[in-house]
Amino acid sequence: MTSLGQFYPVASPVHDLDPRAKIVATAVLVAGLFxxxxxxGLLFVAVALVALVGAxxxxxxxxxxxxxxxxxxxxxxxxxxxxxxxxxTTVFQWGFLEVHAGGLRxxxxxxxxxxxxxxxxxxxxxxxxxxxxxxxIEDLLSPLKRLRFPAHEVAMMMxxxxxxxxxxxxxxxxxxxAQAARGADFSEGGPLRRARSLxxxxxxxxxxxxxxxxxxxxxxxxxxxxxxEGRTRYRELRFRARDALALCITVLVLLIGVLL
Amino acid sequence: xRLELRDVHHVYAAGTPxxxxxxxxxSLTVEPGEVLGIxxxxxxxxxxxxxxxxxxxxxxxxxxxxxxxxATTLKKSELRRRVGLVFQFPEAALFAxxxxxxxxxxxxxxxxxxxxxxxxxxxxLGLLGVGDLAGRSPFALSGGEKRRVAIAGVLAMGPExxxxxxxxxxxxPATRGELLDLIRHLREAGVAVVLVSHDLxxxxxxxxxxxxxxxxxxxxxxxxxxxxxxxxxxxxxxxxVASLLQESRPEIGEPVRFGETVAALSALSGV
Numbered sequence: 001m002t003s004l005g006q007f008y009p010v011a012s013p014v015h016d017l018d019p020r021a022k023i024v025a026t027a028v029l030v031a032g033l034f035x036x037x038x039x040x041g042l043l044f045v046a047v048a049l050v051a052l053v054g055a056x057x058x059x060x061x062x063x064x065x066x067x068x069x070x071x072x073x074x075x076x077x078x079x080x081x082x083x084x085x086x087x088x089t090t091v092f093q094w095g096f097l098e099v100h101a102g103g104l105r106x107x108x109x110x111x112x113x114x115x116x117x118x119x120x121x122x123x124x125x126x127x128x129x130x131x132x133x134x135x136x137i138e139d140l141l142s143p144l145k146r147l148r149f150p151a152h153e154v155a156m157m158m159x160x161x162x163x164x165x166x167x168x169x170x171x172x173x174x175x176x177x178a179q180a181a182r183g184a185d186f187s188e189g190g191p192l193r194r195a196r197s198l199x200x201x202x203x204x205x206x207x208x209x210x211x212x213x214x215x216x217x218x219x220x221x222x223x224x225x226x227x228x229e230g231r232t233r234y235r236e237l238r239f240r241a242r243d244a245l246a247l248c249i250t251v252l253v254l255l256i257g258v259l260l
Numbered sequence: 261x262r263l264e265l266r267d268v269h270h271v272y273a274a275g276t277p278x279x280x281x282x283x284x285x286x287s288l289t290v291e292p293g294e295v296l297g298i299x300x301x302x303x304x305x306x307x308x309x310x311x312x313x314x315x316x317x318x319x320x321x322x323x324x325x326x327x328x329x330x331a332t333t334l335k336k337s338e339l340r341r342r343v344g345l346v347f348q349f350p351e352a353a354l355f356a357x358x359x360x361x362x363x364x365x366x367x368x369x370x371x372x373x374x375x376x377x378x379x380x381x382x383x384x385l386g387l388l389g390v391g392d393l394a395g396r397s398p399f400a401l402s403g404g405e406k407r408r409v410a411i412a413g414v415l416a417m418g419p420e421x422x423x424x425x426x427x428x429x430x431x432x433p434a435t436r437g438e439l440l441d442l443i444r445h446l447r448e449a450g451v452a453v454v455l456v457s458h459d460l461x462x463x464x465x466x467x468x469x470x471x472x473x474x475x476x477x478x479x480x481x482x483x484x485x486x487x488x489x490x491x492x493x494x495x496x497x498x499x500x501v502a503s504l505l506q507e508s509r510p511e512i513g514e515p516v517r518f519g520e521t522v523a524a525l526s527a528l529s530g531v
Binding site for chain 1: 340350
């Protein structure tokens with residue numbers, strides 16, 4: 001069920017944080033991870049991340065499943081580092097294959113870095129509802145409004161896009177079913193044939209998406225929707241002490257990681 | 261063919277917090293050449309039920325039998341041909357550049373030769389009364405025309421059981437009437453029809469038997485008179501009128517179809 005970027009709706013102190021604080025903390029961490037140059041430093045951040053996942057009340061198994069999509073990249077990185085690095089003492093040799101200690105160390109370091117990057121972003125999306133995320137991004141981008149950047153419109157587009165992912169998924173499932181009832185088979189043949197068998201699904205799906213977009217635009221207009229200026233929100237975001245505290249802890253963890 | 265569902269269960273999103281039991285032990289048969297109406301409120305499991313008839317959904321418990329044989333042992337393509345399933349709002353799945361290309365999709369998948377495919381397309385478009393639209397783009401048609409083209413696309417497989425999930429939803433009365441005529445025509449040709457509908461009046465008009473679903477269970481199944489007179493408050497207008505008069509004039513009997521009710525009322529008033 002859970003996959004990368006999916007919201008995991010449970011009640012926890014991490015879920016309760018202001019989305020702006022979480023977005024900033026994530027951005028700081030993601031950038032900061034590239035400043036950490038020791039494996040020990042990364043391990044320290046990893047421990048902090050485990051504690052964070054614990055506090056967010058996401059079952060560990062579900063969180064690990066969230067990391068599964070990047071497994072391929074991790075494996076690829078490890079294989080390349082281990083096989084092609086010629087640094088340090090030789091640990092193992094078989095024919096032209098040589099494994100060096102430096103390669104192993106670098107593989108571990110990069111694996112940790114990738115998993116942390118994805119894990120940090122994963123905590124943000126798993127603990128922040130898509131609508132909150134969009135609201136937070138709108139607020140964070142709003143200083144750019146002075147430069148005529150359409151912050152509200154961008155956030156609205158994101159919200160709508162996120163909102164319609166499950167709807168499109170449902171629609172795709174329905175169309176797949178309807179075509180399967182007419183004898184379509186999506187699993188037989190080579191990749192080319194399978195790609196072609198998707199045409200009867202993709203064409204109606206696209207047509208439907210355009211129709212839906214038109215309908216939504218009309219529905220918004222008939223309810224008097226008018227862009228950003230002077231628009232208020234049903235849910236006001238409030239930046240509280242604990243949000244500041246969370247940001248401080250993030251920076252602290254990162255600093256210790258860099259120094260280690 | 262005889263289609264039988266035995267104690268079919270279905271659970272959506274099993275094992276997650278979003279788990280929903282949609283079917284809780286449904287048993288029913290579709291006899292050869294009959295029209296079976298399936299009625300029930302939204303969320304009663306009608307659409308889930310019909311998706312089990314050609315095994316688009318696999319039952320979590322129970323079995324689906326085709327002429328007494330477990331349907332899971334049949335070839336999937338063979339089962340899908342014999343049990344034609346028309347989804348709710350089937351026009352959402354039209355995809356080809358022209359109407360006849362779209363209707364030809366299913367017969368081509370059956371591996372028929374080109375002459376046979378053309379013949380089937382012509383025939384099923386004709387049955388739906390939209391033969392003149394063959395060269396048009398399906399996206400440029402009216403809602404009713406699209407609906408009929410989409411139904412023709414399933415009919416072109418030559419199914420032995422045709423399952424229609426709310427085929428008349430949102431159609432004008434004339435098109436609705438033509439679809440009911442088509443159902444009668446198919447019954448005469450020996451094709452069994454399963455008609456899922458919220459419109460009790462149209463079910464009363466064409467169904468030989470009616471199955472009422474509630475919360476994933478069959479709560480009544482039998483002739484339209486048996487099912488509708490059990491709870492006349494939730495019955496077609498014809499049944500409601502007759503049951504109102506039944507207290508004072510029991511000789512009115514239990515008419516169901518429009519014609520029957522008119523005849524019974526005429527007999528009462530001696531016209």
